[in-house]
Amino acid sequence: MARVRKTVTIRDVAEDAGVSLQTVSRVVNGGPNVRPQLRDKVRASIDRLGYVPSLAAQRMSGSRSYxxxxxxxxxxxxxxxxxxxxxxxxxxxxxxxxxxxxxxxxxxxxxxxxxxxxxxxxxxxxxxxxxxxxxxxxxxxxxxxxxxxxxxxxxxxxxxxxxxxxxxxxxxxxxGDESAAHLATSRLIELGHRRIAMIAGPSQYSLSGWRIDGWKRALDEAGLPHDGLLEVGDFGYASGTRAARALLDRHADLTAIIGSSDQMTLAALEVARDRGLAVPHDLSLISFDNTPIVRFSQPPLTAVDQPIxxxxxxxxxxxxxxxPDGDDDAVIEVPAGLVERSSTAPPPVEAPAQAHAHAPGRA
Amino acid sequence: MARVRKTVTIRDVAEDAGVSLQTVSRVVNGGPNVRPQLRDKVRASIDRLGYVPSLAAQRMSGSRSYxxxxxxxxxxxxxxxxxxxxxxxxxxxxxxxxxxxxxxxxxxxxxxxxxxxxxxxxxxxxxxxxxxxxxxxxxxxxxxxxxxxxxxxxxxxxxxxxxxxxxxxxxxxxxGDESAAHLATSRLIELGHRRIAMIAGPSQYSLSGWRIDGWKRALDEAGLPHDGLLEVGDFGYASGTRAARALLDRHADLTAIIGSSDQMTLAALEVARDRGLAVPHDLSLISFDNTPIVRFSQPPLTAVDQPIxxxxxxxxxxxxxxxPDGDDDAVIEVPAGLVERSSTAPPPVEAPAQAHAHAPGRA
DNA sequence: ACAAGTCTTGAGAACGCTCTCAAGATGCGC
DNA sequence: GCGCATCTTGAGAGCGTTCTCAAGACTTGT
Structure with a gap:
């Protein structure tokens, strides 16, 4: 029925150009020893016939699989x-x-x-x-x-x-998880925060540890405490909710949270909203990952941009x-950046007499 | 240097089981005529050696490429x-x-x-x-x-x-773009909306037309107008902003917009916010696609869930x-649903004396 | 101009699999 | 128990490519 279009093979090209298979193969793969004139002739045939080597066949005969x-x-x-x-x-x-x-x-x-x-x-x-x-x-x-x-x-x-x-x-x-966490924490310290919590990822991920390290280092450098300011989640939304609640319950003076995933940080945002805390005025939030969703939350989240x-x-x-070789085991580090959006601001002034610039959000 | 692990081939299995290549091939591919006893023996060899047929070789010998x-x-x-x-x-x-x-x-x-x-x-x-x-x-x-x-x-x-x-x-x-658009529009009509605009996609997409059709049909059935209520975008954010502004400028009495993509609808949300229109109290929004971002916007968008x-x-x-055959050309339709979130509500009561339930948002 | 190289080209095997076809084994009817 | 049909098994070719190796053409140095 259907006119079965025969695939163009290297043999067709060879015949068309009047050379051997091997020569065509050499031309295709940029082999070194082919007379320019012949090469052009073969190339012309390849173009005319629309030849493309079959990956399967290439793989078969020992070349790469691509x-x-x-x-x-x-x-x-x-x-x-x-x-x-x-x-x-x-x-x-x-x-x-x-x-x-x-x-x-x-x-x-x-x-x-x-x-x-x-x-x-x-x-x-x-x-x-x-x-x-x-x-x-x-x-x-x-x-x-x-x-x-x-x-x-x-x-x-x-x-x-x-x-x-x-x-x-x-x-x-x-x-660069460690430096990214350090950077995020430092930025918050710079803004004036003194109680900065972290919702970390699960411990079987090395990067969870690195992020904690960076956070602690920044805190230590500034002489700030980190006791009780760490909660561990599993990167998912629900765990973020749990962690944020625990942190907020424990520390009335908390003014900033760093979440180790967008999901968890978004959950923290939700918890804040529920408790009548305005972000960023009452609570600053920095997220990790910077997946597309955090651009559209309200407010959009400041986030460590993981260059995945x-x-x-x-x-x-x-x-x-x-x-096939490769014994070079130098670690390649693609640095993460910090994208500042609207979930970070200086902490509220501590004196209760001092009114905030605006209403504290819904009760 | 590195001990080069020889790949297990069908030949290895054949030798191990003491049968011919062909028999192994038949067992692997569920061939019909193999004595059960032999088949089990071959299967045992396959398991023991961990044989898996090479896709490339299979493809080479005329079978599928998978x-x-x-x-x-x-x-x-x-x-x-x-x-x-x-x-x-x-x-x-x-x-x-x-x-x-x-x-x-x-x-x-x-x-x-x-x-x-x-x-x-x-x-x-x-x-x-x-x-x-x-x-x-x-x-x-x-x-x-x-x-x-x-x-x-x-x-x-x-x-x-x-x-x-x-x-x-x-x-x-x-x-099911036509019915989905019809459904979305009908839902808005049901809520009491009488001025329902659409931001459509570009015309080289058939589905843009289908969605417009569904929208018009619902409007016609309810005896509502659609003149001047259609704007065309390119599915992108910027075009949504442009379209939403045009619609809002043209129709002071507009109470609902259906956007033909999440990006465009999110843009409309932003435009509404800028103009002090509360969503959904002053303006209802329904989006198309239901990609993950619309769950996290404020408010989360009601959206037609495209089952991509x-x-x-x-x-x-x-x-x-x-x-390889396939002359059956019946259209397969995977129906889209409507996910109701918080961007849809009854339109504001028309009398200007009647106050809204809450403040009209920031200026 | 001749030997000793280097370039260029091609013939044939190999890769791992499935296909076709033929041969041997087994079952059935009488 | 014999002839025929059916099952089961295997041998060999072929898929499209690259590899190895050898032969021929062309240099170069003297």
Missing amino acids: IILAINDRERTLADWRARLGTDWVDQMLLGGILTCSQHGYRMMVELVDTHSDHVERELGAALSALQPDGVILTPPHSENRLITQLLAERNIPFARIGSNAPGPGIPLTM AETVSRAVEQLIARG | IILAINDRERTLADWRARLGTDWVDQMLLGGILTCSQHGYRMMVELVDTHSDHVERELGAALSALQPDGVILTPPHSENRLITQLLAERNIPFARIGSNAPGPGIPLTM AETVSRAVEQLIARG
């Missing part, structure tokens, strides 16, 4: 995922990776793996065997998952560990450039 | 893309596609193509040759791009056209199920 694999959690339903959209790393990472891969003639594939169970090894192993990617990108918390990193190292597949600075196989990349897309982009470039 | 390709605009920088995150279709589509592909043993790849110029043909052609995908997913406005659909039809590659209901090659899927992820999911399933 595939970079990004590992992600499975066990999320569509609804789950929709709920996390715009909130999560996934999309930013995808876009950074896809764009950069595309620019280098690579493709990015996302592999969903059940990272929690010990199926990891089997599932990931299967994906690696099937796809034979030229590189793998790991994001937290997978970057520090032994099972995963060992499997990759064993198979001799180059991989990037984002959000990990431990020595060992794989290219470590970080986003850029970091993934760097990771891809590293993987492509290094190829 | 790849679904999603076409997207190139010509976006990382910054561009970050700005659109959480706002755009891309991520929702990606996630729906990736998840569904994964469930069926397929993979989704995103191909960035310069869809505007006439490079399309060359770029897309190259991608198709290189990847040889089993199916392609087109989103608006590519779904209606002749150059693209023709190329795909010519090559005999199954493809889905999301947001298109025109006859022709490819599986058409829509998201679900639609892409359906598209993937169709492509996988149909395989």
Whole structure:
């Protein structure tokens, strides 16, 4: 029925140009020893016939696969995922990776793996065997998952560990969490805050610790206390609500909170609103991540801008450039910036007689 | 140096189980005629060795590629893309596609193509040759791009056209834009609104027209006017600002606006705030898309929930199920719902003497 | 002008899989 | 128990590419 369009193969080009397969292959791959005249002739044939090498065949004969694999959690339903959209790393990472891969003639594939169970090894192993990617990108918390990193190292597949600075196989990349937290805290101190709390992420993420470190360092440098000013969440909204309430209950004099994720900080914003605290006049808020949602909250949140897309982009470039070797384990740091929006201001003046510039919000 | 782990091939399994390659292949692919006893033996070997067929090799020998390709605009920088995150279709589509592909043993790849110029043909052609995908997913406005659909039809590659209901090659899927707009408008009428404006999307998107149709139909059914109540934007924030201002300038008695994208509606929200109009008490707003950002605006927006992820999911399933044939061109409609949040309310009572329930917002 | 190189080109095998086709094993009807 | 049909198994070719290696063409130095 349908006219089956025969794919143009290297053989067609060879015949058309009157040369051998090998010569065409050399031209395509920029091989070194081809007479210019012949090369042009072959190129003309390639253009005329619209030849493009088949990735599958290339892979078969031992060349690269031109595939970079990004590992992600499975066990999320569509609804789950929709709920996390715009909130999560996934999309930013995808876009950074896809764009950069595309620019280098690579493709990015996302592999969903059940990272929690010990199926990891089997599932990931299967994906690696099937796809034979030229590189793998790991994001937290997978970057520090032994099972995963060992499997990759064993198979001799180059991989990037984002959000990990431990020595060992794989290219470590970080986003300057410690300095970012230090910067955010310092900014609040500069504004006059003296009670600055933090809602941290879960401890199995190294970056949670780094952020706490930066916060503490800034506090210490200014001679400010941090006892009882730390709460731990799981990056999700509900945990942020819980943490913010606990902090506010405990410290009546709290004037600023740094949240370790946009979700948690947004939750803190909600808690503040519920308690009649105006942000930023009564309470300043700084968030971590700077995903799109914080631009549209009321007020828009000041946030540490985690350069996720850029970091993934760097990771891809590293993987492509290094190829199969790569014992260089210098940590690559893509620094985070602070985007000041409207959730930060000087703290309210302490004397109760002194009225605020405006009404304290709804009761 | 590094112990190069030899990949487990079908040959290894064959030797291990003491059978021929062909038998292993049959077991792997669920071939029909294998003695149960032998099959179990082969399966045991497969498990023991951890054999997984190489996709590249499978593809080479004429089988499927197990790849679904999603076409997207190139010509976006990382910054561009970050700005659109959480706002755009891309991520929702990606996630729906990736998840569904994964469930069926397929993979989704995103191909960035310069869809505007006439490079399309060359770029897309190259991608198709290189990847040889089993199916392609087109989103608006590519779904209606002749150059693209023709190329795909010519090559005999199954493809889905999301947001298109025109006859022709490819599986058409829509998201009930007409009824969704009708529903949204009816809801506003029900609340008592009589002046309901729409900020539509650009006309090269069929769905823009469908939404206008639904809006008009609801208005007509209620005997309400629509003259001068339509503005056209480009889905972007700036165009929403322009459109909202124009509408508000023109009609002092306007009490509701339907925006054809979250960005545009958020812009309208901002314009309302600037003019001292409280949402929803002075002005009701309904948005289209329901991307994550509208949950966190103040107030959260009532929105038509475009089931993008679900639609892409359906598209993937169709492509996988149909395989190479597919002359069934019945339009598949995944209906959109309306998520009511806090940007809709009855219109203010017309008599100027009647005070609102609260202050009219900042000047 | 001749030997010893370097460039250029091509022939053939190999990659891991599935397809086609033929041969052997097994079942059925009488 | 024999002939035929059906099941089961395997051998070999082929998919489109790159790799290895060898042969021929062209330099260069003397």
